[in-house]
Amino acid sequence: MNAPYIAAVTAAGPADDASMQPKVAAFGEWDTTNLGDRGIHQGVQAFLSDCGCDPRSYGVSTLLPVQPEPASGKVNGHSSTRRRVVSMLGRLPVLKRTLRAVRQHVRMRALAESLEPARAVVVGGGALLTDIELHFPQSLVELARYARRSRKPLLCLGCSTEGEWSRQGERMMREFLSSCNVVAVRDHATAAELAPKLGAPPPVFGDFCLSKELALEDGGRNRSWREIAINVSHLSGRWASAQEHYEDTLVALANRLTRRTGNSSAGIRIFTTGLPEDAPAARRVLARIDAPGARLYLPENLAQLSTMLATSALVVSTRLHAAILALAAHVPVVGFSAAPKDRDFLATLGIRRYFHGLDDWPQLADALTATNHDAIYAEQRRALAHAPLWTEQARIRNEIRSLCGVNPCT
Numbered sequence: 001m002n003a004p005y006i007a008a009v010t011a012a013g014p015a016d017d018a019s020m021q022p023k024v025a026a027f028g029e030w031d032t033t034n035l036g037d038r039g040i041h042q043g044v045q046a047f048l049s050d051c052g053c054d055p056r057s058y059g060v061s062t063l064l065p066v067q068p069e070p071a072s073g074k075v076n077g078h079s080s081t082r083r084r085v086v087s088m089l090g091r092l093p094v095l096k097r098t099l100r101a102v103r104q105h106v107r108m109r110a111l112a113e114s115l116e117p118a119r120a121v122v123v124g125g126g127a128l129l130t131d132i133e134l135h136f137p138q139s140l141v142e143l144a145r146y147a148r149r150s151r152k153p154l155l156c157l158g159c160s161t162e163g164e165w166s167r168q169g170e171r172m173m174r175e176f177l178s179s180c181n182v183v184a185v186r187d188h189a190t191a192a193e194l195a196p197k198l199g200a201p202p203p204v205f206g207d208f209c210l211s212k213e214l215a216l217e218d219g220g221r222n223r224s225w226r227e228i229a230i231n232v233s234h235l236s237g238r239w240a241s242a243q244e245h246y247e248d249t250l251v252a253l254a255n256r257l258t259r260r261t262g263n264s265s266a267g268i269r270i271f272t273t274g275l276p277e278d279a280p281a282a283r284r285v286l287a288r289i290d291a292p293g294a295r296l297y298l299p300e301n302l303a304q305l306s307t308m309l310a311t312s313a314l315v316v317s318t319r320l321h322a323a324i325l326a327l328a329a330h331v332p333v334v335g336f337s338a339a340p341k342d343r344d345f346l347a348t349l350g351i352r353r354y355f356h357g358l359d360d361w362p363q364l365a366d367a368l369t370a371t372n373h374d375a376i377y378a379e380q381r382r383a384l385a386h387a388p389l390w391t392e393q394a395r396i397r398n399e400i401r402s403l404c405g406v407n408p409c410t
Helices: 035-050 080-090 093-115 135-150 167-179 188-198 212-216 237-261 276-287 302-310 320-328 341-348 358-370 373-385 389-404
Strands: 023-028 054-059 118-126 154-159 182-185 227-231 267-271 295-297 314-317 333-336
Touching: 023 035, 035 054, 035 118, 035 302, 035 320, 035 389, 093 135, 118 135, 118 389, 135 154, 135 167, 154 167, 154 389, 167 188, 182 188, 182 389, 188 341, 212 373, 212 389, 227 237, 237 267, 237 276, 237 333, 237 358, 267 276, 267 302, 276 295, 302 320, 314 320, 320 333, 320 341, 333 341, 333 358
Parallel strands: 023 054, 023 118, 118 154, 154 182, 227 267, 227 314, 267 295, 314 333
Antiparallel strands: none
16 A cells, blocks of 8 residues: 555655755745644645755745654644734734734835745645635735845645635735645635636645645545545634534444444444644544544644544544545545535545535435445546646646746656
8 A cells, every 4th residue: 555645745856955945945835733734744745846846835824834744653732822922912903903013014125035046936735715804814915025025936725715805805815816826725615715816726736745646546445444524614704603513414424334244354444643732622522423433533743633634544634634635645535624625625526425414414425335445546546637627737836837837857
């Protein structure tokens, strides 16, 4: 069995070769406990390295350098002091936004010297085109102004939107997007939402955790794996009120699957994608499942999560990157969520019918027990192989090479 594409990003080449490669400053929401974000980080590094560039990573929220995820050990979270400060400022939103805008401006000025060697600036992956108390817009507008001052190409790749923009947030987002040399979004829903603001729908790039090479290669899938992995999360924002209903449906789904399979070699895995706030919900679901041998997985790093997914028969995902990383590991997936991100991305890949809302769980249970997992796998691999977004990824790879002065044959 091959390891997932994002699980083993290698160096661009020997030290003397790397020193000759054009440097690219890559910004994303990577310094978090969410292992999906860590997967995007590794995917961005792999993509830019494949473009013949030497990527240097920075947090888009912190505007500080970000280190690659360690091969083992826990993901670093925010300090307790920082959490207390954020909590306190959360009760004073106007003050929080004002102070953060000043901080981001100061940090961008301080970062300018270290960004000087970069040939281009890339903002990559995740729901970064989102306005929550101006959290992302304040950083993005600083990056836009830096790119204009320094006359460096600015690219926004694989990002998505989530929720409405405030008037101030929209002004900042428009400034950022208008400063970009290239905008290519994660899914068709985001492209449609941005079309009125950009004058035309932007191209769809997909997600950095998936590549055409990965979609077409033989994953060496082991058909002996029998356990179904069910992703559990803590719902937030406008979906928070559905938490109890969401957990009830997951329990009902797991119990129906267990009764219908009636196979002692099959099993249930309950897992999270690393966020501490997801663990209590996962434990509550596990405690209510009538499945002998059901197990809880709380991975501490991306390698642990990828291995667990790769050894599952099928993955039921709530968080988007539980699905994306499973597809990267050549495992069939179904999306099950109150939020639309899973639905929008699976639709972009041509497998929209494998998404189910919370009230669809009986139909989901019927589908999973009536359909052979190999048939689901085969259909999803065919869809991935013919996804139009690979053409856009190849075009942008060539454009980055051109912008950075890399020989197309590299």
